[in-house]
Amino acid sequence: MKGYAGKYLIVDLSKGKTSVGRVDESMALNYIGGYGFGARTLYDMLPNPAQVDPLSPENVLIWWTGPLAGTLSSAGNKYSVFAKSPLTGIFGFGISSGLFASEFKSAGWDGIVFTGRAEKPVYLMVDDDNVELRDASQLWGRTTWETEEMIKEELGDESFTVASIGPAGERMVKLANITNERNRQVGRCGLGAVMGSKNLKAVAIRGTGDVEVADIEGLVRFVADLNERCQGPATEKYRIYGTPANILVHNKLGCLPSYNFQRGTFEYAEEVSGEMMLKTHVKKIIACAGCPIACDHVNQARELYSGAISSVDYESLALLGPNCGIGSLDVITKAVEICDTLGVDTISAGNVVGWAMECYEKGILSKDEADGIDLRFGNGEALLEALRRLCLKEGKLGNLLAEGVRRASQILGRGSERFAVHCKGLEWAAYELRSLQTSTLGFAVSNRGADYLRSGSYQVDVKGQVDRLRLDRSRGKIVYEGENLYAVIDSLIICKFTRGIFKSADELARLYTLVTGLSMTGEQIIKAGERIHNLARCFNVKCGISRKDDYPPPRAFEDPLPDDVVKGAVIKREEYEEALDGYYECRGWSKDGIPTKRKLLELGLVKEAEEVGVEA
Ligand code: SF4
Numbered sequence: 342m343k344g345y346a347g348k349y350l351i352v353d354l355s356k357g358k359t360s361v362g363r364v365d366e367s368m369a370l371n372y373i374g375g376y377g378f379g380a381r382t383l384y385d386m387l388p389n390p391a392q393v394d395p396l397s398p399e400n401v402l403i404w405w406t407g408p409l410a411g412t413l414s415s416a417g418n419k420y421s422v423f424a425k426s427p428l429t430g431i432f433g434f435g436i437s438s439g440l441f442a443s444e445f446k447s448a449g450w451d452g453i454v455f456t457g458r459a460e461k462p463v464y465l466m467v468d469d470d471n472v473e474l475r476d477a478s479q480l481w482g483r484t485t486w487e488t489e490e491m492i493k494e495e496l497g498d499e500s501f502t503v504a505s506i507g508p509a510g511e512r513m514v515k516l517a518n519i520t521n522e523r524n525r526q527v528g529r530c531g532l533g534a535v536m537g538s539k540n541l542k543a544v545a546i547r548g549t550g551d552v553e554v555a556d557i558e559g560l561v562r563f564v565a566d567l568n569e570r571c572q573g574p575a576t577e578k579y580r581i582y583g584t585p586a587n588i589l590v591h592n593k594l595g596c597l598p599s600y601n602f603q604r605g606t607f608e609y610a611e612e613v614s615g616e617m618m619l620k621t622h623v624k625k626i627i628a629c630a631g632c633p634i635a636c637d638h639v640n641q642a643r644e645l646y647s648g649a650i651s652s653v654d655y656e657s658l659a660l661l662g663p664n665c666g667i668g669s670l671d672v673i674t675k676a677v678e679i680c681d682t683l684g685v686d687t688i689s690a691g692n693v694v695g696w697a698m699e700c701y702e703k704g705i706l707s708k709d710e711a712d713g714i715d716l717r718f719g720n721g722e723a724l725l726e727a728l729r730r731l732c733l734k735e736g737k738l739g740n741l742l743a744e745g746v747r748r749a750s751q752i753l754g755r756g757s758e759r760f761a762v763h764c765k766g767l768e769w770a771a772y773e774l775r776s777l778q779t780s781t782l783g784f785a786v787s788n789r790g791a792d793y794l795r796s797g798s799y800q801v802d803v804k805g806q807v808d809r810l811r812l813d814r815s816r817g818k819i820v821y822e823g824e825n826l827y828a829v830i831d832s833l834i835i836c837k838f839t840r841g842i843f844k845s846a847d848e849l850a851r852l853y854t855l856v857t858g859l860s861m862t863g864e865q866i867i868k869a870g871e872r873i874h875n876l877a878r879c880f881n882v883k884c885g886i887s888r889k890d891d892y893p894p895p896r897a898f899e900d901p902l903p904d905d906v907v908k909g910a911v912i913k914r915e916e917y918e919e920a921l922d923g924y925y926e927c928r929g930w931s932k933d934g935i936p937t938k939r940k941l942l943e944l945g946l947v948k949e950a951e952e953v954g955v956e957a
């Protein structure tokens with residue numbers, strides 16, 4: 342079995358001891374890597390997840406690469422992190438890229454599993470087989486960027502790659518992320534808070550080994566072809582403008598969330614567009630290891646906050662910009678820098694601050710509860726101060742926002758829950774609820790909560806392949822197929838921006854076989870995707886998830902959009918119910934959203950059929 346290292350590191354933080362686990366062929370074929378390995382190990386290691394406090398030593402923190410990491414496969418250098426999420430209370434999962442995954446695999450490891458809690462702050466150093474837990478007292482309180490530099494200096498080698506948490510993770514802010522190489526993040530689900538709860542400040546890795554592949558000549562030929570396709574139209578917008586190219590496209594369609602999802606267009610969209618950003622703010626464009634696309638646009642603020650630097654993608658831009666009524670690229674660049682250095686997810690942060698701004702303007706959140714900040718939409722200074730407080734859990738406002746939008750709205754009450762735009766506790770990303778209705782179904786049924794990355798169901802809406810202002814039973818199939826495919830992509834793990842260059846699932850399977858030598862067809866790899874998705878759902882069912890949780894927030898049903906281009910758009914409840922039924926039917930789940938024994942047995946999930954499955 343090539344591609345895989347065949348082993349993973351187990352770190353007991355309570356005892357300060359390490360041991361080695363094995364990855365065998367059956368694990369590889371059934372679960373592929375990344376998301377699949379995460380779903381398998383999280384399910385097995387937390388048999389009673391409902392009883393586990395996510396911020397206690399009983400939670401586990403699991404890191405996996407995929408079989409492609411460290412090879413020459415296009416855009417395949419990604420790693421993933423898993424735990425029970427402190428933000429959502431269910432399956433927590435995030436993926437990051439950069440160089441980290443490549444070093445990880447070159448060091449000879451497929452993954453790392455952390456258990457327990459260290460007595461005092463530590464970081465893990467992995468230098469090939471040499472593994473050591475080192476004192477991190479001097480790093481505690483430092484930003485992610487400072488931590489990275491200080492660890493490299495301490496280890497005396499720039500070639501270590503570092504993934505760390507900032508002060509937000511240390512304080513167990515529920516939106517805390519994990520950052521590697523300054524601007525790459527395991528962003529969602531508050532996994533940085535789990536790291537903080539374990540007193541684990543960082544992981545530093547250097548690998549000097551080679552990753553063997555099964556058919557090097559075949560792989561070179563196939564990757565050359567894929568790289569050529571990467572220079573074609575499917576990825577053009579990412580190469581030129583990066584993902585911020587979506588701002589004007591979405592604005593035109595009325596699906597750019599603004600003013601806390603009250604609207605789907607933004608009057609200053611031109612000023613914060615990808616086109617404007619490239620002209621006025623982009624200082625350099627960079628790529629993850631082995632990526633021929635290079636989508637990462639690094640901004641520098643010009644007039645306000647001059648010197649502020651951050652990598653700004655569509656999601657960060659839309660949530661910290663239009664969703665908070667901000668029309669200045671300088672302010673947005675600074676806002677992303679605050680989130681990245683102090684260590685919180687920009688999507689969740691922009692969403693929860695937008696919610697607070699709406700509550701403030703409606704008189705639900707008082708000036709005193711906002712710590713004296715004039716938290717109106719469009720007030721850049723207020724946004725930056727609110728973010729700083731959120732990251733540091735400072736004052737009444739910071740402590741409230743640090744809980745994430747679901748919990749914050751429950752704490753504040755007074756009807757503010759109605760404006761909290763989330764699903765299963767995860768803040769909604771930058772796709773409007775009512776003007777992209779297939780997308781909304783995909784977000785709402787996702788295993789991670791409101792998630793744009795688990796099915797790509799927004800694509801049929803944005804491309805005009807369906808009537809995006811209504812739903813019907815057939816949308817369930819679109820989401821179902823998208824989820825199975827994306828589960829494969831997230832297990833291999835390859836960058837989603839390359840998804841358009843693969844002509845079929847057969848090509849994904851071919852890539853897998855060229856790297857690993859394990860025979861796999863397109864049909865089998867999609868089946869593995871379905872297995873992985875069901876396994877993660879089984880974990881969630883054990884946490885109490887069912888049909889009642891697979892709905893978008895009230896705003897989707899109750900507040901028609903006011904924007905001219907999509908005036909009056911709203912989701913009809915009966916259509917949503919029909920689409921949800923259609924989705925469960927494709928999945929082979931019960932009407933209540935629980936996997937049936939028959940489906941789980943068909944996927945080889947025997948233990949899960951017994952523990953979770955219901956009769957058809
Ligand atoms: S397309 Fe962008 S995110 Fe994806 S691997 Fe390339 S640089 Fe990284």
